[in-house]
Amino acid sequence: MEKIKTILNEMGILSEQQKFRYGCVMLYFGFPDMDKVHNLIDPNDLYEEDGEDYGFETEPHVTLLFGLHKGVPTSTVEKVLDDRTFYTCKGHNASIFENEKYDVLKFDIEGDGLHEINDELKKQPHTSDFPDYHPHMTIAYLKPGKGKKYIKMLKGMKYQLPPKYAVYSKPNGTKNKITIKVD
Numbered sequence: 001m002e003k004i005k006t007i008l009n010e011m012g013i014l015s016e017q018q019k020f021r022y023g024c025v026m027l028y029f030g031f032p033d034m035d036k037v038h039n040l041i042d043p044n045d046l047y048e049e050d051g052e053d054y055g056f057e058t059e060p061h062v063t064l065l066f067g068l069h070k071g072v073p074t075s076t077v078e079k080v081l082d083d084r085t086f087y088t089c090k091g092h093n094a095s096i097f098e099n100e101k102y103d104v105l106k107f108d109i110e111g112d113g114l115h116e117i118n119d120e121l122k123k124q125p126h127t128s129d130f131p132d133y134h135p136h137m138t139i140a141y142l143k144p145g146k147g148k149k150y151i152k153m154l155k156g157m158k159y160q161l162p163p164k165y166a167v168y169s170k171p172n173g174t175k176n177k178i179t180i181k182v183d
Helices: 002-010 034-038 074-082 114-121 147-154
Strands: 023-029 061-068 089-098 103-110 136-142 159-161 163-169 175-178
Touching: 034 136, 061 114, 061 163, 074 114, 074 163, 074 175, 089 136, 089 147, 103 147, 136 147
Parallel strands: none
Antiparallel strands: 023 061, 023 163, 061 136, 089 103, 089 159, 103 136, 163 175
């Protein structure tokens, strides 16, 4: 449903009441091997809802913070990100989040400064149900119970992920691409 809302929002179709409750800041990566990882997954295992194919994540990213309240200005997020230099991160340790609707297949992400950036962003008004920050990158949404076999299949795989840019997705649906310093 969130993917549909995103597409409709970008087309200007959603009304103000249908925008998102919270904003988030995401760091996007170059990951040329993502297609190779996706090719290991049986398409019949992908989760679908109401005809919408959640399926494969096609925009490799890590969420730096979800839950920013309306009114946090882009300039504040830009300042937090501009105070940092981003280095190549490591994607490793395939694992899953399970819920009754689907399994989220993901890689854990290690990278200099990710936790510190999360801490800095948390100084802004936000709401979070998760007290601990665990940087991760979604690979695919799978039918319930299908994720465990892929953990075994992807065990030991590690990827170097160069950061490219950040995006601040505001609660009103606007997305602001933010240039970052990369080393």
